[in-house]
Amino acid sequence: VNFGDQLVTPEEKTRRVGGVFSSVAGSYDLxxxxxxxxxxxxxxxxxxxxxxxxxxxxxLDMAGGTGDIAFRMAANGARVMVSDIxxxxxxxxxxRAETRGIHGLSWQVENAERLSFADGSFDAYTIAFGxxxxxxxxxxxxxxxxxxxxxxxxxxxxxxxxxWPGFGELYERYSxxxxxxxxxxxxxxxxSYRYLVxxxxxxxxxxxxxxxxxxxxxxxxxxxxxLGGLVAIWGGWKx
Ligand code: SAM
Numbered sequence: 001v002n003f004g005d006q007l008v009t010p011e012e013k014t015r016r017v018g019g020v021f022s023s024v025a026g027s028y029d030l031x032x033x034x035x036x037x038x039x040x041x042x043x044x045x046x047x048x049x050x051x052x053x054x055x056x057x058x059x060l061d062m063a064g065g066t067g068d069i070a071f072r073m074a075a076n077g078a079r080v081m082v083s084d085i086x087x088x089x090x091x092x093x094x095x096r097a098e099t100r101g102i103h104g105l106s107w108q109v110e111n112a113e114r115l116s117f118a119d120g121s122f123d124a125y126t127i128a129f130g131x132x133x134x135x136x137x138x139x140x141x142x143x144x145x146x147x148x149x150x151x152x153x154x155x156x157x158x159x160x161x162x163x164w165p166g167f168g169e170l171y172e173r174y175s176x177x178x179x180x181x182x183x184x185x186x187x188x189x190x191x192s193y194r195y196l197v198x199x200x201x202x203x204x205x206x207x208x209x210x211x212x213x214x215x216x217x218x219x220x221x222x223x224x225x226x227l228g229g230l231v232a233i234w235g236g237w238k239x
Contacts, residue, residue: 001135004198013135014111018086020192021065021133025088027187028066029096034182043231044068047128047157050224050233053078057123060147062112062140063130067093067105069157073126074104081122083110084130112140120149128157132203141216148238154218156234159200160209164228171230175200206232 003013024031032040048069053059055077061070064082066089073080082105084090090107097105110116112127113136125144134140144154162168175197183193204212209232210223218236225232 002198002202004195010135014085016195017133017135020195021086022088023189023192024187025066025086025092027189028089028092029068031182031187031193032068034186035179040068043157043226044072044128046226047126047155047233048072048076050235051124051126051153051155052076053080053124058121059124059126060117060122062110062125062127062144063133064128065089065093065130067096067102069126069128070105071097071100071102074102077104078124079104079106081106081108081117083108083112083115085109085111112143114139115143115147117147119146120152121147123149123152125152125154126157127155129159131156131158132199138212138216141213141218145217145238150238152238154213154234154236154238156209156213158209158232158234159203160206160225160229160232161203162228162230163206163225167228167230172201205229206234210234 001010001013003016053073053076057078059073059078059080061080061082064070064084070080070082087109094107112134125148179197180190180193184190206223206229210221213221213236219239221236223232223234
């Protein structure tokens with residue numbers, strides 16, 4: 001499988017992705033603001049508006065990292081299980097939740113490809129900027145389907161490819177030249193940010209990923225482009 005532009009075994013990829021996020025955990029939130037010019041906040045707001053978390057609902061926020069999505073959903077009264085393969089990211093998240101006085105969250109280390117939760121445990125499954133880092137994406141989507149109850153919903157927020165003429169090339173240049181430099185200057189970690197850029201480039205196009213969600217068993221799948229598809233929100237239902 002690919003790790004950035006290198007070929008590695010699946011186990012090695014999972015291990016290296018772990019290394020990337022342990023390395024960036026401390027500077028992750030600041031980096032998101034710098035790299036996206038603060039826009040990731042708007043994308044996350046839009047995402048949670050689509051999920052429509054309701055009071056008392058049980059939601060699994062997979063690859064939840066430092067809690068950005070979970071905090072927004074808990075504000076609507078949902079009970080959120082924040083899961084991530086990386087304990088360092090979750091630690092940063094727990095501290096942020098304490099500082100902000102956010103309640104209703106549980107935290108658990110989990111690999112999206114093999115979840116420890118029982119079938120039908122959740123009303124909704126969310127994953128934001130996480131699925132592209134997962135080694136076996138079809139396996140993760142099948143697990144999402146398994147742990148959702150009937151009538152449950154899946155929402156994915158991820159980078160894809162913009163279909164606006166010229167915009168894709170502009171972004172390519174930005175991501176190739178600017179992001180690793182910010183990574184070097186701020187996070188002291190150019191390589192991790194090179195990996196992140198490369199993983200975005202390799203992620204499927206909007207319709208292709210929508211088909212993958214359908215193949216995992218989801219019905220009434222949808223995709224909403226943001227900035228022509230540079231970022232997109234996919235949805236699907238377990239019926
Ligand atoms: N959802 C958060 C957000 O939007 O700010 C964090 C996104 S961060 C870019 C990606 C996260 O995916 C990291 O915290 C990483 O540890 C996690 N991740 C990568 N592979 C994973 C896997 N196989 N299972 C669960 N989490 C994984």
